[in-house]
Amino acid sequence: MGWFTAPEYWLTRLVFQRALAAVYLVAFLTAALQCRALIGERGLLPVPRFVARVPFKRAPSVFHLHYSDRFFAAWAWAGCAVSAALLAGADAALPLWGAMLLWLVPWALYLSVVNVGQTWYGFGWESLLLETGFVAVLLGNDEVAPPLVVLFLLRWVLFRVEFGAGLIKLRGDACWRKLTCLRYHHETQPMPGPLSWFFHRLPDPLHRVEAAANHVTQLAVPFLLFAPQPVATGAAALMILTQLWLVLSGNFSWLNWITIVLALSAVRLPGRPPPAAAAPPWYEAVVLVVGAMLVLLSRHPVRNMLSRGQVMNRSFDPLHLVNTYGAFGSVSRVRYEVVLEGTRDDAPREDAQWREYEFRGKPGDPRRWPRQFAPYHLRLDWMMWFAALSPAYAGDWFGVLVERLLEGDRATLRLLRRSPFPPGAPPHWIRARLFRYRYTTWGELRATGACWDRVYVRDYLPPTRLSAPAGPP
Incomplete structure (x- = not known):
């Protein structure tokens, strides 16, 4: 033919x-x-x-x-x-x-x-x-x-x-x-x-x-x-x-x-x-x-x-x-981010030494400029964006993520850019807080070097710890 x-x-x-x-x-x-x-x-x-x-x-x-x-x-x-x-x-x-x-x-x-x-x-x-x-x-x-x-x-x-x-x-x-x-x-x-x-x-x-x-x-x-x-x-x-x-x-x-x-x-x-x-x-x-x-x-x-x-x-x-197929049928007007923090202090007081986990792609530290990752897909980072939109998007995995971080699980830590705690010394407590993020203006960027400005909104997850001490990761 x-x-x-x-x-x-x-x-x-x-x-x-x-x-x-x-x-x-x-x-x-x-x-x-x-x-x-x-x-x-x-x-x-x-x-x-x-x-x-x-x-x-x-x-x-x-x-x-x-x-x-x-x-x-x-x-x-x-x-x-x-x-x-x-x-x-x-x-x-x-x-x-x-x-x-x-x-x-x-x-x-x-x-x-x-x-x-x-x-x-x-x-x-x-x-x-x-x-x-x-x-x-x-x-x-x-x-x-x-x-x-x-x-x-x-x-x-x-x-x-x-x-x-x-x-x-x-x-x-x-x-x-x-x-x-x-x-x-x-x-x-x-x-x-x-x-x-x-x-x-x-x-x-x-x-x-x-x-x-x-x-x-x-x-x-x-x-x-x-x-x-x-x-x-x-x-x-x-x-x-x-x-x-x-x-x-x-x-x-x-x-x-x-x-x-x-x-x-x-x-x-x-x-x-x-x-x-x-x-x-x-x-x-x-x-x-x-x-x-x-x-x-x-x-x-x-x-x-x-x-x-x-x-x-x-x-x-x-x-x-x-x-x-289809994408962005609706567009968010405001950006929210879930920030995970841990502490090795015995009590999760507000004045405890809380340290922030850093993700590879999603915004965290306001001074850290976004990097190019695509076409590589950072799956956890993407789902953290959905989690910030609504806890319903994270109901079946977010609690397990916190548990793995409390255990110092090496495979989970490899998904992150940086953990403030080594695998052998995981935090005693972890909390999640919701922040509103916005891009800085030209003037703010020149003055501070930060591309993001963030404001605390509310607790996303109150301080949480393992019910029993973690074993070897």
Whole structure:
């Protein structure tokens, strides 16, 4: 079938696949380095406890069959190794069927992680990576030209990411319709980056331009993805520029980068395609059957986008094949932060020597400037932002976090930037206090060197201690 392939997209496929492999690598690296403390046997939300109450059919994962911290670490590092091999082009050295199976491996490995990750893996970009990774299995390698059906499916995923996000903004918060959300967003976003202070201090008319440009990119431009070239390339380029603006303005894990990867699939890159054989019949059949299945499953996110009760970031099947996306349907006007403090004094009086725990990414010390972490995902830091919005977001893990800090648990302490107490001498008491944070003005920054100003609001958790002395961590 001559219509089946698009040889002119061979370089596009190559760039897309290598970029996707890089995102996979970051995702597996995040799991390998953090998940023992988060979902390990003594984690904040242990996998064994989760799989004991959630059946396999609701959350398919190899960890239903067996879990240990060592097995999980081997699984995550295996994902890193496969991702690195794909980044280096290992799929090009295999026959077509072998390349497809190799691309299926990181998807299956990561699916097992996401489906037991619970709160720590409840972010939209987890499902987005899985959906994109599954479609990428069908792209093949240089044995055949890129299939048009798969290129369409990738654009369809990108359309839903952008258009769904645009709709949720218009429906979710009046400040998006008034073009005023960016007055607050750079200051109140989950994890500011090193340039976020400067974005916040842009003149108000530029904030309005930002918001208006966002609406154009998310509500109008996505339809142009399905236009003939070079219009589709232009639409994808606008999306890439918008995502790079977001990369500069904050730390959004790999959300921006996986969106850029998807946009690359719509860009027609120049270059003469290498000779390729005609697509074998079995390959055409697999692509068409799976493609039809994905289009059929898409009815769920389409209904959601058209609904007045549109929801963000939901999977409609346990394999995360087709999902709905969206971000910042509402924007906080005020930033709150939970600050954890400990003391080794015997009594938790106000005049005790309280020392503050420092997180890697979330604001703490007002003089400490935010750093760039994305695309790496600091999961605990992100959830601490949600915890500050409402204790309901932290009800199933915050108490365990405090317990682990009181024990001086080494795995938990490795999630932090700095603990004021060594593992062998944990605090006797820990308390949590809620502060209101705001960016300093230009004058305050010059005078104090602090990018944040904070004001105590109330106690978040009163001084707490272990009921029995902690044993060796």
